[in-house]
Amino acid sequence: MNQEEFCEVTGLEKVPVYWDRRYTKNLDKLSKPIYTVKLEEDVEVILRDGTKTYVDVYHPAELESAPSLIAYSAYGKKMQRMRHGALPGASNYFDHSLEAGDIDFFVERGYTFIIPDGRGIGRSEGEYLGVYNPQEQEDVYDYVEWAGIDCPWSTEKVALLGYSYFGIIQSLVAALQPPHLVCIMPLSYTDDYYQHGYYGGVADTYMNMYWELCPSNNPTTWTSKMMSEDEMKDLIEEVQKDPDIGMNTYFNKMFNVWPPKYHTFYLDYLLHPQEDDFWRPRSMKYKYDQIKVPVYFKCGWAPQGRWSAPVFNAMNSKELNVYKRCGVMEGYNGMELPYRFMNEEMLRWYDYWMKGVDTGIVDEPPMKLNILGAGYRYENEYPLERTHWKKLYLHTFGNLRWEPVVEGNLAPDSFTHRPPFITTEVEKLTYRTDRFSRPTEFTGPIELHLWASIDSDNANFITKVWQITAGGTRMPVSRTGSLKACYPLDEEKSEIGRPVHDYTKKVPVVPGEIKEYVIEINPIGMVFAPGTAIELEIKAMDNFEPQSGAWQAKMDHLGPIPSVKTINYKIYRDKDHPSYILMPYIPSTPPELWLQPICDDDIVIGGSGKGNTH
Structure with missing residues (x-):
């Protein structure tokens, strides 16, 4: 089949790079774009406590009823249909709240698409109590049941969809078990909402943005x-x-x-x-046993924030005992909104569960990963069984090496954090490997073991991992790993590559005491090409870059909230204090795990999936 034949059979505009010819089937039975979109605006929905709210309902004009997809957030319903082309994050018009999804794509294929203005949002009555609050979770339950019972354009089958806020709320609602909910597909996800905002216990201004979005x-x-x-x-x-x-x-x-x-x-x-x-109540890790519907988790290899680790936690959870799968699908090129990258995969998922079309999606291995620099492949477990855990040791002169330091009692490296109200400079330490001589893959969780002392009773550790290209450009691998020094490691709950800390209690640090800190760094899935290198960056706050003439909203971009104290950090890396990054080295991959393209004339940007590393 060539691309022209594929598009004619499926009614799709493109061949998805993440589809495999061995598992994708019944393409001729996929829902086709044969309907026109009709909007019913400001439809009144009364919540269980009598609060009057409003929803917009888009439905196929030629059908009396169709299975419903609900996209819920507190971002406002009307703006979700505004269109001015797909916008990348670099655009000054980029709005991260445009995340409900591609309305026309699904309605034209026979789905009713519902977007509410929730309690206290837009013209709806009531108080807005903040992101993912328990009242909001119950309200979305009510929207699901309204769609399943009372919505005149809906059948009794209802699913949830959407990106970011629209994604994270889905599993929290599913845990309440609304009877008419058939399946969910969170396109971004977190299972630990405390760490979503306080990664490693470090406060961050990331959450500040919700004021303008809701x-x-x-x-x-x-x-x-x-x-x-x-x-x-x-x-x-x-x-x-x-x-x-x-x-x-x-x-x-x-x-x-x-x-x-x-x-x-x-x-x-x-x-x-x-x-x-x-x-x-906002964290799914406490509620996995309460979900009873099929789940498809999606994320990217997150260069910042804590997005991919929760997806793997969910896949490994024994309490989440339902059909589940995940896709780590995108690279680091950013996304465009309105979000369309996963349209075709979503269609296969919803057609299977909502319309009974055997699209083959449940026949695929449970994990589909985009290995950056190599292509898409399947995996059956995480971390991968074939992982060789390699220690990348910190050495003197800013070196990172696979060999441990043989000398003891070496003088430490050091830097001094000065608070941002006296300087814009950010001191840091960097450590870099030699350049790779052959393609080398690391896929899985990463953790940093850091022997350090501080001259304070508390401090922030901020770490970043970069790829240095052959030309010298720094590319993000994992720009966020952080830990507030006062939170103790829970060794009993920790697993290799996945340290767990107790964030319910603070244990003040003894100033000057040398101790080991174990810091989670975002998972990685990447092949490092010959001529590239790895760089580790350690500091106490993120880089503050003042813009000439710009004075507004600096707090929105501050990131980790820095200490107002001047703090000296000493980093030890010798035989007695072996500081290292634990890296998930993948020596080889069976050929059958790599995806096989649907079309013979596929042009796959970023790797065909046919490669392998040795």
């Missing part, structure tokens, strides 16, 4: 609903005793509005710096 008409903090007014005021005062928080004027604005109506979700975030009952 058009709430009545924002309210979740914390204020859980305690009395006096308790809330006392908590606000207590949190400000942390100098890293108390000295920040951006945060001060949130603390000094009463009742708390300004930047409500980020205020909630700051009021809960440790894992507690605010975070647990």
